[in-house]
Amino acid sequence: MQFENTRAYAASLDRQDELLKYRNEFIFPKVNGNDVIYFTGNSLGLQPKNAKKYVDEVMQDWAELAVEGHFYAEKPWWDYHERLAAPLARVVGAKTDEVTVMNTLTVNLHLLMVSFYNPSAARFKIICEEKAFPSDQYMLASQVRFHGYDPKEAIVEIKKRPGENFWREEDVLAKIEDVGDELALVLIGGVNYYNGQVFNMKAITQAGHKAGAIVGFDLAHAAGNIKLELHDWNVDFAAWCSYKYMNSGPGNASGIFVNQRHLGKKDIPRFEGWWGHNKDRRFLMEPEFDPMPNAEAWHLSNASILSFAPYLASLKMFDEVGMDALVEKSKLLTSYLEFILKEVDKNVDASFEIITPEDRGCQLSVFLHGKGREIFDYLMKNGVIVDWREPNVIRLAPVPFYCSFEDMFTFGEILKKGLTS
Missing domain, CATH: 3.90.1150.10 (Aspartate Aminotransferase, domain 1)
Structure with missing residues (x-):
């Protein structure tokens, strides 16, 4: 043009x-x-102009129903988060059961690392991009130290070539192949926050799996911005915030993706809480954890409804467009x-x-x-x-x-x- x-x-x-x-x-x-x-x-x-309406609905239900709002509000609070799953799955290219909303981004990355970073003496290294978003760097280093490894040895950064401002795809894939049998996890920002570069997530996932590693993405700058096909790309897990391109409000709730092949497993390493327990039996207060068969198994506490309301308002527009x-x-x-x-x-x-x-x-x-x-x-x-x-x-x-x-x-x-x- x-x-x-x-x-x-x-x-x-x-x-x-x-x-x-x-x-x-x-x-x-x-x-x-x-x-x-x-x-x-x-x-x-x-x-979004309609965000206030959605928040006001929750406030009105709280005023008129108090605790009964969990079950008798127009949008009952106990399953409020379920309303976000289908439109959000369409935004990130996922199946509805692979997506849920909870907590905030770095909290969710830590929770997902419990499940998907399980190092051994032979396979313990993590690949990320050079100068990843600082919160990701802090999260990765603390996870590595928690498992008893030195971040300088365990975290491998993919660097740009001298004098260049972007990463070359061939360098990313070569680094994955080079680390090979020592590689436990690839965790990269799908879109780099600093230069705006989109990584080839499909190719990275294929290369990581070929090396025998788990592959995840921080999609803070990707969700709602670029076309994603997380399920079809066979990504293991991902997380993103909702307040950037998805307009949900400052510091608001985070979404997660967990590939279907990891769902429904009772023996997967995971930090567990009440809201991840079998929905049909949740209020029986059983002592043994029975995980939800979908990504909600990673929920801990009941949902922060006031943060979900503006997210739902924004997702309505995403679904329309x-x-x-x-x-x-x-x-x-x-x-x-x-x-x-x-x-x-x-x-x-x-x-x-x-x-x-x-x-x-x-x-x-x-x-x-x-x-x-x-x-x-x-x-x-x-x-x-x-x-x-x-x-x-x-x-x-x-x-x-x-x-x-x-x-x-x-x-x-x-x-x-x-x-x-």
Whole structure:
């Protein structure tokens, strides 16, 4: 497609956009009295307008029914989480019984590690990407130490080549083959938070299984962003947060995926709790744990309903639109943003570098040579909400649910002015 750097052209793309109406379903902060251009949905998504309604329903049921809300609310609390499973499974490419919602992301990764990281003297190493999200690094190191291993020996990082800003697929697969019989687990961020790169999860899973290892993914920056097929890719497990691309609210509940072949097992290593017990017998208060036959077996305590309510509200929109339509717009919108950035660079001699490769979701990470923090501050003061990452990167996430093509053009004009002022 031949893009044009004009407002009229951007507006014409918006007129052709069947998802543009969903922009009106979100609440935008304002700067200088105007709606912001919001590029940080990869950190915290905007609030859906219908989220308050879903939360208010729970609050009203609590007020009118108190404890009886567990069974007699319009959406009873004791099985509230079940309403999220089917639409969420469609987002991540899973079977409904492979998905559930509970806790928060790193808590869930720790719980899943109990089941899927079982090292031995011969097979104890974990492969992850270099400079994974810090919480993943802390989690992996603490798990390795818990099992009595030195993280420096047990954790193998896949590095980028010197002078490059992305990982090469052949290097990832070669490292898995190289570690071979010592490899217990591959755990990689499906989309890297820093540069926005999408890893080939299907190929990584196949390579990990060929080496005899378990394969899992942190999908914090992937769920709701890219097309996932976790079941068909034969991934063992995954977890993700819900407050980035899925707009469920700050610090909100996490989803997990456990492949069907690991379900229904009473002897799998697992930390267990009341809410993972057989639903039909849960209130008999039996002393022996009888796991649910689905991913709910990993539940511990009863659900945090007030956190699930806005997640359910957002998933309603995901179900209406579908990931195929979101990804289609995402690719076009991100390509147009890339075009705008290159036009600015040509006309202003801006001296910046896009470090996100072609394998990406809706994120462009831009390395700013020179005016880094100064440009970030200028954008923020002028109604463009972007994300800063050390040492000199701004991350731009044009989320297809609520970003428009005219936003991309306007951003380019503001950026140009900031670079020349």
